[in-house]
Amino acid sequence: MGAPRTGHARGVAQRSCPPLRGRHAAGASQRLVPRGRHRTPRRRGDQRHHRRRPPRIRRGVSVRTHLDHTERVRAVLDPAFAALADETELIAVHDPALAGRVAAHAVVSPIPLPPFDNSQMDGYAVRVADFGEFGPGARGVTELRIGRTTAAGDAAASHEAGTAAPIMTGAPIPAGADAVIPIEQADPARFTELRRADDPAPRGTVRFRAAPAPGAFVRPRGSDLAAGAPLIAAGTRLTPARIGLLANAGVTELAVHRRPRVLLLSTGDEVAAPGTPLGPGHVGDANTPMLTALMTGLGAEVSAHRAPDLPDAVERVLAAHGPAADLIVTSGGISAGAFEVVREVLTDHGVEFGGIALQPGGPQGLGYWDPDGARVPVLCFPGNPVSSALSAELFLAPALRAAAGRPERLPVDTRELAHAVDSPAQKHQVRRGRFDAAGRVHLTGPSSHLLADLAAAELLAHIPLGVDHLPAGSPIEIWRLDV
Numbered sequence: 485m486g487a488p489r490t491g492h493a494r495g496v497a498q499r500s501c502p503p504l505r506g507r508h509a510a511g512a513s514q515r516l517v518p519r520g521r522h523r524t525p526r527r528r529g530d531q532r533h534h535r536r537r538p539p540r541i542r543r544g545v546s547v548r549t550h551l552d553h554t555e556r557v558r559a560v561l562d563p564a565f566a567a568l569a570d571e572t573e574l575i576a577v578h579d580p581a582l583a584g585r586v587a588a589h590a591v592v593s594p595i596p597l598p599p600f601d602n603s604q605m606d607g608y609a610v611r612v613a614d615f616g617e618f619g620p621g622a623r624g625v626t627e628l629r630i631g632r633t634t635a636a637g638d639a640a641a642s643h644e645a646g647t648a649a650p651i652m653t654g655a656p657i658p659a660g661a662d663a664v665i666p667i668e669q670a671d672p673a674r675f676t677e678l679r680r681a682d683d684p685a686p687r688g689t690v691r692f693r694a695a696p697a698p699g700a701f702v703r704p705r706g707s708d709l710a711a712g713a714p715l716i717a718a719g720t721r722l723t724p725a726r727i728g729l730l731a732n733a734g735v736t737e738l739a740v741h742r743r744p745r746v747l748l749l750s751t752g753d754e755v756a757a758p759g760t761p762l763g764p765g766h767v768g769d770a771n772t773p774m775l776t777a778l779m780t781g782l783g784a785e786v787s788a789h790r791a792p793d794l795p796d797a798v799e800r801v802l803a804a805h806g807p808a809a810d811l812i813v814t815s816g817g818i819s820a821g822a823f824e825v826v827r828e829v830l831t832d833h834g835v836e837f838g839g840i841a842l843q844p845g846g847p848q849g850l851g852y853w854d855p856d857g858a859r860v861p862v863l864c865f866p867g868n869p870v871s872s873a874l875s876a877e878l879f880l881a882p883a884l885r886a887a888a889g890r891p892e893r894l895p896v897d898t899r900e901l902a903h904a905v906d907s908p909a910q911k912h913q914v915r916r917g918r919f920d921a922a923g924r925v926h927l928t929g930p931s932s933h934l935l936a937d938l939a940a941a942e943l944l945a946h947i948p949l950g951v952d953h954l955p956a957g958s959p960i961e962i963w964r965l966d967v
């Protein structure tokens with residue numbers, strides 16, 4: 485479904501960003517209200533119906549929808565992240581640093597998995613033919629001499645006809661045996677004679693009440709993966725199971741994509757460094773560790789810096805750390821105040837700033853920092869912590885997830901609102917909330933300083949552009965934070 489278009493004529497980064505492509509990465513939010521529902525004539529006093537108002541977007545003030553902005557951000561970030569695939573590094577499969585990285589190439593298995601036929605159970609390896617007239621599955625007592633024991637780690641033995649050879653889980657099936665009977669199904673149901681290769685010959689017998697099917701409890705060579713079959717495809721994220729699989733197949737190191745390097749710059753005279761006592765008018769720096777955690781968790785390598793509201797200080801951080809970055813992310817200093825240092829400095833570099841029809845996250849900046857032809861993508865987020873966090877989730881996280889081989893979006897669902905809610909019709913509002921015992925959605929306040937509510941949130945709820953009221957019981961699209 486398409487986004488409601490706002491018909492803006494000017495916009496953020498129109499000149500400095502590549503042309504739009506047909507992405508609708510955030511388009512799911514537009515499914516919030518069922519199609520046509522708002523077209524049904526509303527009866528007076530019908531409280532179950534939401535109110536949809538035509539969005540009022542002020543012309544000429546660079547306002548665009550969050551979907552428009554998403555497309556523009558992706559047009560900047562996707563090529564930058566795609567270029568990282570050209571640079572690879574080798575990481576040992578047993579190095580914990582491999583977790584979450586992205587394989588640069590496809591890898592095929594040099595061996596079959598498992599590499600040899602082996603037992604799925606502790607029990608006796610047998611030949612089905614030794615069960616004579618009873619045949620597979622038939623009942624009747626068969627007594628066999630006890631053969632030599634094979635344990636996990638032993639080389640495959642040779643099976644002597646007419647014996648039941650003790651075998652442990654994972655041990656190679658002796659050549660000639662074709663089934664395993666679990667010890668619980670033997671009589672006696674415990675090992676009475678365990679003689680390994682170099683021990684004296686085993687003695688005694690064991691009885692079975694049923695003949696096994698050929699292949700019973702045998703894990704055949706190659707039954708997990710054939711030799712030459714793909715272990716992982718190029719672009720695959722290294723999950724724990726994939727790392728285990730590579731190691732199981734004997735792969736010792738792997739070429740992975742280089743991680744995106746992000747320069748994070750948090751600005752504000754009031755933003756206190758960690759560990760410093762809060763002076764008057766100061767606030768603890770929430771955004772630096774919050775955005776660092778988000779980006780690191782999505783596979784980026786973050787170099788975080790703080791600068792006061794002084795253009796020279798911002799320029800210094802950019803000059804020192806910008807050239808090594810694949811992306812520059814800033815927090816704060818971009819709205820309408822008198823000391824908007826990020827906006828001031830980066831406008832001079834060609835980054836464009838404007839308003840998005842989104843709350844929180846209205847002010848945004850997008851473009852490139854390009855002092856010496858470096859052309860480093862720049863994303864500027866507003867300083868309010870919830871605005872910064874949601875901007876990162878809406879605009880940056882999907883691109884990082886795509887680069888990291890993950891699903892781009894948080895899990896999406898539609899739930900019932902537990903209470904009525906109002907929203908500014910001229911903005912797409914992203915609210916935070918929790919589920920009640922019945923799975924209905926309770927929203928917390930809309931303000932972008934409510935970080936404690938975000939920290940406790942189980943969901944982000946979307947109230948689309950044009951909707952100014954949703955009655956209790958309305959379906960509402962949510963993005964799950966609790967999974």
Ligand SMILES: Nc1nc2c(c(=O)[nH]1)N[C@H]1C(S)=C(S)[C@@H](COP(=O)(O)OP(=O)(O)OC[C@H]3O[C@@H](n4cnc5c(N)ncnc54)[C@H](O)[C@@H]3O)O[C@H]1N2
Pocket residue numbers: 750751752754755767768769770771772815816817818819820821824844845846847865866867868869871932
């Ligand atoms: N006249 C207008 N004023 C504002 C508008 C507007 O359109 N017209 N937009 C408002 C909106 S919406 C937002 S969001 C903020 C964004 O402002 P900035 O990006 O310039 O951010 P700052 O002013 O630097 O900070 C805003 C707020 O956030 C706190 N902050 C900043 N950095 C951090 C940090 N690292 N950790 C914790 N808290 C931080 C800062 O102290 C401010 O309270 O502008 C509105 N104003």
Ligand code: MOO
Pocket residue numbers: 842843844845846847866868870871872931932
């Ligand atoms: O956009 Mo601001 O983020 O609403 O508070």
